[in-house]
Amino acid sequence: MKEWRVGERVAGYELLAELGRGGMGVVxxxxxxxxxxxxxLKTLTFLDPEEASRLQREGEALARLAHPNLLRVFGAGxxxxxPYLALELAAGGSLAARxxxxxxxxxRAACDLVAPLAQALAAAHExxxxx
Numbered sequence: 179m180k181e182w183r184v185g186e187r188v189a190g191y192e193l194l195a196e197l198g199r200g201g202m203g204v205v206x207x208x209x210x211x212x213x214x215x216x217x218x219l220k221t222l223t224f225l226d227p228e229e230a231s232r233l234q235r236e237g238e239a240l241a242r243l244a245h246p247n248l249l250r251v252f253g254a255g256x257x258x259x260x261p262y263l264a265l266e267l268a269a270g271g272s273l274a275a276r277x278x279x280x281x282x283x284x285x286r287a288a289c290d291l292v293a294p295l296a297q298a299l300a301a302a303h304e305x306x307x308x309x
Contacts, residue, residue: 182221182260187211189257191219191264198272202229207267210252217252221262230261237263239307247298 184193184206191208197218198205208219222229237254240263244250253264270276273291277283283291 180258181223182206188219189255189262191217193219198274199223203233208264210264215252216267218249218265218267219262220265221260233261233263239302240265242305243301243307245298245301247294248301 182188182193182204184195186193190211192211193206193208194216195207196204197207202224203220203222206219206221207216209216220233222233234254237251240248241251249268250266251263252266255262276291280287
């Protein structure tokens with residue numbers, strides 16, 4: 179199955195840029211054609227039924243959570259056999275990108291990063307989710 183590419187239109191979204199790529203998937207900056215809203219579109223790079231199920235569970239879990247330190251899920255689905263999640267864009271980019279730019283953080287900056295992460299994990303724990 180062919181990978182999605184920047185510039186393509188898939189499932190009502192236009193892929194604007196690739197934000198990140200990992201061992202399991204790709205995240206694109208995308209525009210929802212119906213509303214013009216920009217968001218993140220996460221999809222798998224290979225189609226393993228177990229991983230597709232995991233992506234679906236991730237979306238369902240995020241949709242159950244409402245916390246200021248967690249991304250909102252706008253939708254989920256499948257296009258040409260490839261599952262996806264439509265998510266709120268992370269303001270300020272990813273933690274990984276910041277740590278690449280700033281290989282050493284002052285302790286106050288590190289605390290400012292870790293505290294919201296801990297709050298988000300606590301919110302997930304409160305509804306029975308494990309990350």
